[in-house]
Amino acid sequence: MAGIEPEEQLKELGSTLAGIEQVLDLDGMRRDIAELREQSADPDLWNDQERAQSVTRRLSYLESELGKVEGLRQRLNDLPVMYGMAAEEGDEDVRKECDEELASLVKAIQALEVRTLMSGEYDSREALVTINAQAGGVDAADWAEQLQRMYLRWAERHGYPTEVYDTSYAEEAGIKSTTFTVKAPYAYGTLRGEHGTHRLVRISPFDNQGRRQTSFAGLDVVPVVEQSDHVEIDESELRIDVYRSSGPGGQGVNTTDSAVRITHIPSGIVVSCQNERSQLQNKATAMNVLQAKLLERKRQEEADKMSALRGEGTSSWGTQIRNYVLHPYQIVKDLRTGVEVGNPTAVLDGDIDDFIEAEIRWMRQQETAAS
Template sequence: MADMDPAEKIKELAATLTSVTAVLDMDAMQTQIAELREQSADPELWSDQGNAQRVTRQLSALESMVSKVEGIRRRLDDLGVLYELAETEDDPDTRGEADRELEQLRKDIGDLEVRTLLNGPYDEREAIVSINSQAGGIDAADWAQMLQRMYMRWAERRGFPTEVYETSYAEEAGIKSTSFLVKAQFAYGTLRGEHGTHRLVRISPFDNQNRRQTSFAGVDVVPVVEQSDSIEIDESDLRVDVYRASGPGGQGVNTTDSAVRITHLPTGLVVSCQNERSQLQNKATAMTMLQAKLLARKREEEQAEIDEIRGESFSSWGTQMRNYVLHPYQNVKDVRTGVETGNTSGVLDGEIDTFIDAEIRWMRSREKDGEN
């Protein structure tokens, strides 16, 4: 493609955009937008806060998608004019600007193409991300905190709001666990491939002999539960513990026992929340997290039954999925997709879209193979 005429490159990108928008079904989007606008204009909508937020969130996401597609179309048209101007004026600077815009359009259309792959039953939901330190002692706790920062920076780069539900700090450094919400449509579909074990190799900053240390942290991603989901929880199946919220190093950050930990006895699932000062609010949030985890477990069990009938298994997604090597060389590599980079500092600062896009494509190809 490097030797192609710019007009041909633009034509090829325009054809790709047409294919992508056909899959997105822009006419159906416009119809849905009109229906949602009508609902949002109803004064009675806000009598149900949950439904009102769902309607406004969905409307905003659809309008944003339509605006993005229309903007890319305009930019493709303008790009042809820019190349013509560069040719007419024989202006290298204008040609360079056009080349940069061409590459950016290729990336933006590629992002739209990935969006068409997010068609799972829960992909459009917001996501709850949980991180737990595993083998590796202090380094594992520090690694879990580094991962938390990585995902927070990724969300910040994309303009996605986040809300930390709970963080359990380790005694010396780092965290034992954390759970946080990524509040964006399709956050779950985008992040679900991050589920699994993340392995770090580096010179330990906590070892006075400067030895190399391998540490592990587990990442779990589940979709937020909505009212339409049938997840029944029997109160008798729950053990609810309250305790005082703590900060780094075990420092108390609340003078009352407002933090809540809920154990689901039949499954052994444990969730906790300490971000609010009210015990009732923390319990409500913890219940939301528990419902999300139970929904994810239900989905996994249903998928396991389908795989058993089919005689195949795709359940290996939860195994080790990415290696981060900081010594003796710099490399981050995804075990499943093979995508890798030497820009470890960028990755740890949230530049993980290349990995995420490859995961989405990889998972969709596996799912399509399973359908056949």
Template sequence: MADVDPAEKLKELASTLASVEAVLDLDAKNTEIAELREQSADPDLWNDQARAQAVTRRLSDLESTVNKVTSIGQRLEDLGVLYELAEGEDDADTRAEADRELEALRADIGELEVRTLLNGPYDEREALVTVNAQAGGVDAADWAQMLQRMYLRWAEKHGYSTEIYETSYAEEAGIKSTTFAVKAPYAYGTLRGEHGTHRLVRISPFDNQNRRQTSFAGIDVVPVVEQSDHIDIDDGDLRIDVYRSSGPGGQGVNTTDSAVRITHLPTGIVVSCQNERSQLQNKATAMGMLQAKLLERKRQEERAELDDLRGEGTSSWGTQIRNYVLHPYQSVKDTRTGMETGNTAGVLEGDIDAFIDAEIRWMRSNERASGD
């Protein structure tokens, strides 16, 4: 970095930030913030809990976005001063500090730039993520649990709240399936490209002959439903089972039949919730999960109809999307974007932002090409 004129780098970042600001339309956001603040000051707002929560959530998200852009703009100005100080005093330590801040700003502006691409109809929603073990026996169950941890660690690194609704443990090791929510604005838009099959190649820790094993797990990502979503569900189409929650190895989490499993008979969609002590709470949460999955199914069907009308056939990201190889070499590679890294340990610890950013750009490019 020392042999590159920092003024040129700062000019480049300032230009990118200006483009981001134009897309985000900060004037419009500030106008909406003022309106929402006025609404939130109305003492009658909380008579309608759902509307109040929607107003405060939207206000918080807008304020966060505007504050982040403003903060980055100020940091760019301060960085210019820091470089001038380092140059004027010929201070290597100050120059190194400025170089580190330059790279941090590049990453933060890049993250904002990706955010401008999240403009789908449900992108700003929270996300409901389901992980299912597929082919590969006990290794697949273990792999499903590794993926669950990867996403939870990713959310933790970003300060996003998560809630695990249901986990079905496998008999020997790992999990058969799990469903959890990522409770953050734009979580769905950010994670929807993770939908598909993830393939793991490694020396199986469950094989006493130390043979290489390939196993698969499926990721399903859907947006959390809101009151404005209209999904008709006929009670006659549901089979509701209650059972006792269990932990690894069949250990009981509690002693009452509070866990709820709902099967939507026409589609075969099954959802479960066992994180609450109350059967009624688990049922309400499971119904929300079912609505979310039916909403996503409806969206996919509508997209397929449009694709058919265009003569494009159906398109889906529900295929093998990423390979994780731990033996005989170390590599994680996305089959769609070509994004690749040898830092497999970091990826499995939740360092997946580079993959997510690449797939967001890839999806938006495909959607623009198809006219969406």
């Protein structure tokens, strides 16, 4: 909107925000909030811990989203008044404040608009994220751990609860793999574009000759399964192993064989969970993770079949998607959208919203073009 007069910008923003309000259905959100508040006031709710946590998470999310939209609308309504006062008094300082507020509103409304682009079947789900170290030896294991921290910090910045189900630590440093959930509505729709290979270039801290090293880590994002999902799993096709939970350097988390690893023999999918004290709880969680991965596999097979019928190539985000270069220069660049940031430190500390918003728009364009 650069070069456009403030009055025109405000008019365009008002129209954009009105469209967002319509898509989000604010009246429907208010009804849902009222119903969830009523449920949360029921003293029997906490007899079912899982349902209670789901209700309170959903309520917190809707209240936050509604407050965000209403706050933007109020700011947008106030800004013409502020511009009018600045013009009447000829106050350049107030005018400058108005311009800064307008720029802030443009960014905030554009970010909110991204939420309306998430209309996929599973986009509203929570996300199950798996990170695996790939090529690069000890550097790749260290890189996988840095990526885990990046996504957990991103979730923390947004107030999204997370739960780490399993972490397999590497011998020298870093991790071989990790699986965790981001427990927020639309977490899957938000993060699904992060699926793929992430490449790091840096001077290796593990090389005594100080040579440059390229490392790779793979990210897998699938939607968390819900009760309405039907994924048929034949128990006879599972191999279930139990082992002792362990932390960095082999330090015991507990003294019982409570960790569970499940191998789905037909697909070769392996899932593990060691975050609970009980073997039964770990098995139940691991089964949920397996169901989520099989559901995503089924969804991808159906999408591939439809693409083949249309004579199209397979649509997949599972390729190298982003480069993180720390030497000889510093830049993080997304290979699909072209978005780049010259501050890798901030990105690795969880400041990845610019990448996520751009890839959501990019994926929507790809999906629209294919439909």
